[in-house]
Amino acid sequence: MAPTQLQENLVKANEKYASSFTEGHLALPPAKKYAIVTCMDARIDPAAAFGITLGDAHIIRNAGGVAKDALRSLVISEQLLGTQEILIIKHTGCGMLTFQNRDAVGVVQSNLGVAGVEAIRSGFGSDFLPFPDLEGAVKSDVEWLKANTAIPVKIEISGWIYEVETGKVRHVV
Amino acid sequence: MAPTQLQENLVKANEKYASSFTEGHLALPPAKKYAIVTCMDARIDPAAAFGITLGDAHIIRNAGGVAKDALRSLVISEQLLGTQEILIIKHTGCGMLTFQNRDAVGVVQSNLGVAGVEAIRSGFGSDFLPFPDLEGAVKSDVEWLKANTAIPVKIEISGWIYEVETGKVRHVV
Numbered sequence: 103m104a105p106t107q108l109q110e111n112l113v114k115a116n117e118k119y120a121s122s123f124t125e126g127h128l129a130l131p132p133a134k135k136y137a138i139v140t141c142m143d144a145r146i147d148p149a150a151a152f153g154i155t156l157g158d159a160h161i162i163r164n165a166g167g168v169a170k171d172a173l174r175s176l177v178i179s180e181q182l183l184g185t186q187e188i189l190i191i192k193h194t195g196c197g198m199l200t201f202q203n204r205d206a207v208g209v210v211q212s213n214l215g216v217a218g219v220e221a222i223r224s225g226f227g228s229d230f231l232p233f234p235d236l237e238g239a240v241k242s243d244v245e246w247l248k249a250n251t252a253i254p255v256k257i258e259i260s261g262w263i264y265e266v267e268t269g270k271v272r273h274v275v
Numbered sequence: 276m277a278p279t280q281l282q283e284n285l286v287k288a289n290e291k292y293a294s295s296f297t298e299g300h301l302a303l304p305p306a307k308k309y310a311i312v313t314c315m316d317a318r319i320d321p322a323a324a325f326g327i328t329l330g331d332a333h334i335i336r337n338a339g340g341v342a343k344d345a346l347r348s349l350v351i352s353e354q355l356l357g358t359q360e361i362l363i364i365k366h367t368g369c370g371m372l373t374f375q376n377r378d379a380v381g382v383v384q385s386n387l388g389v390a391g392v393e394a395i396r397s398g399f400g401s402d403f404l405p406f407p408d409l410e411g412a413v414k415s416d417v418e419w420l421k422a423n424t425a426i427p428v429k430i431e432i433s434g435w436i437y438e439v440e441t442g443k444v445r446h447v448v
Contacts, residue, residue: 106431108309108360109446115326116444123442125318130370132317136281142333142348144305145298149320153288160315163336165348173398175315175338181382183370187281197303197356209354214424221425225346251387252394258279269296271289273282 128157136160136187137179139243141167141196145266152191152271160185166198167191168231169243177252188257190243191271193264198232198239206230236263240274301330309333309360310352312416314340314369318439325364325437325444333358339371340364341404342416350425361430363416364444366437371405371412379403409436413447 105113137160140148148154148161160179162172169176169190179185207228210218222228233239240261247259261275278286310333313321321327321334333352335345342349342363352358380401383391395401406412413434420432434448 112325119324120442126440128318142335144330144332145301147322147329151292152285156320157317162315163334165351178338217424221423250394251390267299269293
């Protein structure tokens with residue numbers, strides 16, 4: 103099958119990146135022993151915005167930067183790969199602030215019918231994990247992780263908000 | 276509480292980033308309507324390695340770049356935010372190739388006892404989603420997504436492997 107335009111762009115950009123790549127020696131465990139949980143949002147470049155050098159940190163991204171959805175990855179990070187600090191960074195203008203589960207389920211039902219609704223039910227219990235309040239969601243995610251017995255109490259956990267309008271990050275908790 | 280060294284570094288690096296930030300006008304939906312699923316591994320910088328311009332693509336990252344664990348985010352991306360193409364990019368030297376569930380559960384049990392084991396059971400069914408074969412995992416993730424009725428058949432899905440040793444990406448399926 104012919105490559106799509108996006109696939110061609112990926113190959114071309116990657117050829118350039120690889121041609122000057124000098125970081126092939128980096129080790130598997132993150133050198134600075136930390137993990138970032140942030141949103142999949144297209145407007146966030148964690149390496150640039152949060153000053154993360156290649157090889158230094160695990161970067162976990164999902165819709166909303168939701169801690170609950172990142173638990174498997176976080177346990178692997180801290181139990182198997184030495185992570186000692188977790189930073190949750192949500193952001194202004196997040197799509198997760200704009201809908202409720204019934205809205206999203208309705209869209210799936212309308213576009214994909216009963217089979218689609220069944221797929222999201224079996225896949226993730228039809229819970230899209232939206233949140234109505236940004237700062238509240240940062241706080242509750244940090245609290246949820248701190249209370250989770252799969253995360254040792256010695257792990258440092260903090261919560262932040264990134265502003266997509268200004269590029270600024272601020273500490274919440 | 277005094278900030279940690281990593282938190283101070285984040286604030287300092289972000290001040291510099293924000294001082295020259297000019298992308299505050301970008302819209303919420305990804306401009307190029309695509310989503311990348313890749314690993315949380317510290318050695319991957321998707322924006323640089325895969326040529327992703329700010330605002331263009333959703334970037335979903337979890338331990339292993341596992342499609343199943345990304346389903347909630349992918350459904351939000353394609354049902355609510357217009358994504359029409361998905362690229363799964365796993366990588367050489369992935370930690371997920373190095374252990375099996377019983378190993379990871381054993382580590383949790385040893386470090387965190389019964390409460391830790393219960394937390395991973397209730398959190399994600401104690402399935403860390405490791406895979407023994409890299410290329411096979413790329414193929415099976417792509418097949419899994421293509422067969423998933425929450426992902427419309429019109430969505431283009433491809434699978435790739437990124438080499439952390441060379442910086443090169445190659446098309447698998």
